[in-house]
Amino acid sequence: MDINLKELKPKIILGIAAHPDDLDFGSSATVAHFINQGAKAHYLIITDGSKGSSDQTVNPKDLTRIRYQEQRKALKLLGGQSVTFLGYPDGLLEMSLGLKKEIVKVIRTIRPDIVITIDPSMIYSAQRGFINHPDHRVAGQATLDAVFPLARDHLVFPELSKNGLKPHKVKTVLLTNFEYTNYYVDISDTFDKKILALKAHASQIPDIDQTKIWLRQMAEMTGQKAGYKLAEGFVRIDLRI
Numbered sequence: 001m002d003i004n005l006k007e008l009k010p011k012i013i014l015g016i017a018a019h020p021d022d023l024d025f026g027s028s029a030t031v032a033h034f035i036n037q038g039a040k041a042h043y044l045i046i047t048d049g050s051k052g053s054s055d056q057t058v059n060p061k062d063l064t065r066i067r068y069q070e071q072r073k074a075l076k077l078l079g080g081q082s083v084t085f086l087g088y089p090d091g092l093l094e095m096s097l098g099l100k101k102e103i104v105k106v107i108r109t110i111r112p113d114i115v116i117t118i119d120p121s122m123i124y125s126a127q128r129g130f131i132n133h134p135d136h137r138v139a140g141q142a143t144l145d146a147v148f149p150l151a152r153d154h155l156v157f158p159e160l161s162k163n164g165l166k167p168h169k170v171k172t173v174l175l176t177n178f179e180y181t182n183y184y185v186d187i188s189d190t191f192d193k194k195i196l197a198l199k200a201h202a203s204q205i206p207d208i209d210q211t212k213i214w215l216r217q218m219a220e221m222t223g224q225k226a227g228y229k230l231a232e233g234f235v236r237i238d239l240r241i
């Protein structure tokens with residue numbers, strides 16, 4: 001743990017991700033931890049989640065409806081406030097100014113002091129044998145661009161300012177990254193809430209008990225780095241400008 005990083009006490013958190021369930025896998029115990037300290041938590045989900053099934057008979061529209069319900073339920077179980085869905089087609093997300101503008105709109109509406117998203121620099125891990133989903137990378141990059149400088153600068157999207165969406169400066173960004181982390185949150189008391197939230201994503205997680213076992217192992221390993229029983233780790237960026 002970087003000793004220069006003081007413990008965060010956010011008032012408003014905004015989690016931004018590509019798919020329903022991304023935030024609950026990566027950071028829901030941290031979100032629950034901040035909520036327990038009095039924070040309000042909101043989610044922004046960029047895609048419609050319509051490709052997240054191996055069932056050949058599933059109707060993508062039904063899947064989107066189910067996954068939106070699951071995501072709303074999961075955040076509610078953590079004690080959070082609202083979920084905004086942008087409804088971009090799952091699996092096909094591309095970087096665009098339009099996407100960044102929609103994220104800016106939500107940042108300027110919710111006005112979070114902390115934004116949580118996925119680290120877009122994580123493209124693949126040969127060691128772990130995975131390629132990070134391209135939607136995750138686009139979502140993370142568009143979010144970073146929206147945080148800085150687009151949401152902050154009043155001359156960007158002046159039409160938003162005219163409609164009451166004034167510029168907003170996010171104080172801290174927390175990025176989920178499986179390889180490198182510099183900040184840890186003690187989730188010993190909220191790990192069970194994470195499992196509860198993930199259980200809400202029943203269409204994605206057929207065996208929650210199995211999922212719980214590997215998530216607990218991961219949380220223990222992360223905790224060892226910070227001296228906590230269980231932890232979630234992040235790349236933390238405190239924005240100075």
Ligand SMILES: [Zn+2]
Binds near residue numbers: 133
């Ligand atoms: Zn995902």
